[in-house]
Amino acid sequence: MKPVLFLTRRIPEPAIKMLEEKFTLKINPYNLALTHQEIIEGIEDAEALICLLTDNIDKEVISAAPKLKVISSYAVGYNNIDVEYATQLGIAVCNTPGVLTETTADLTWALILASCRRISESERFVRNGNFKGWEPMLMLGLDVYEKTLGIIGMGRIGQAVAKRATGFEMRIIYYNDSSLSQTLAFEAREVTLKTLLQEADIITLHLPLTKETFHLISKEEFALMKESAVLINTSRGAVIEEKELIKALKTKRIFAAGLDVYENEPDIPQELLALENVVLLPHIGSASIETRTKMALLAAENAIAVMEGKEPPAKVN
Ligand code: GLV
Ligand code: GLV
Secondary structure, three states, X not given: OOOEEEEOOOOOHHHHHHHHOOOEEEEOOOOOOOOHHHHHHHHOOOOEEXXXXXXXXXXXXXXXXXXXXXXXXXXXXXXXXXXXXXXXXXXXXXXXXXXXXXXXXXXXXXXXXXXXOOHHHHHHHHHOOOOOOOOOOOOOOOOOOOOEEEEEOOOHHHHHHHHHHHOOOOEEEEEOOOOOOOOOOOOOEEOOHHHHHHHOXXXXXXXXXXXXXXXXXXXXXXXXXXXXXXXEEXXXXXXXXXXXXXXXXXXXXXXXXEEOOOOEOOEOOHHHHOOOOEEEOOOOOOOOHHHHHHHHHHHHHHHHHHHOOOOOOOEOO
């Protein structure tokens, strides 16, 4: 009999086809995220799990699956998984790095341009019937070209964002908590976090959520930023202390923000929803047709490799 693989949500079909050859698939039949309890019940007889970044794969879930050998997440970020506990039990934890790098960098740029040039606010203005003709002072935003881009976290995605910035003739500064293993393919200056916050016109976050990065950007950090600063987050919401961000936007401590992620997804505070100087997206960094298929195939390859006793393409533990 084929081993059971539990999928907490349907993923693109090419991956399902590949998985069907090796596993008996147990797939969430609903087009809805499963509750914690439903995951605990569903995982019971599984030897492999493919999960989403919204699933809380904690000790309780992992303990509910005595035969589990692999947790393959359909995401690059894995802050939702108790990796330490899985490792203790000899369970492989895998993710989908690399395949979503360029797509996430593209979306980061969509947010940079939208935030600086007030695109969402302008569109609301048009759709609400407020456009009465060209005006000298209508929707004045900020230039992007030749500005200073501050990248916090110069990993794969940070570097892909930086590469695009060279086309805008930007000066690039970055802060990374460890030294980079490769030389950069573009000119960039490494600085302290403090210098970055003080000098950057556009600040963009590309780090994983860990104990160390939780609320990395809070009251003190906002106080260091320029009044014209624009803050972009396509990483994880809790890297920013959201209530301090709301204060900074409300009081015009900074010019604008562009967010794809939130501290308590899917809940977004009413106060944030009410602000004009923030662009809000529904966590779609990797959401292109091509990339979601590549992520699904990589998640499937990871699960299959572990079951066959081979080294999976992307293991985090
Ligand atoms: C998306 O946020 C991911 O981690 O893949
Ligand atoms: C994620 O892919 C990163 O390392 O930036």
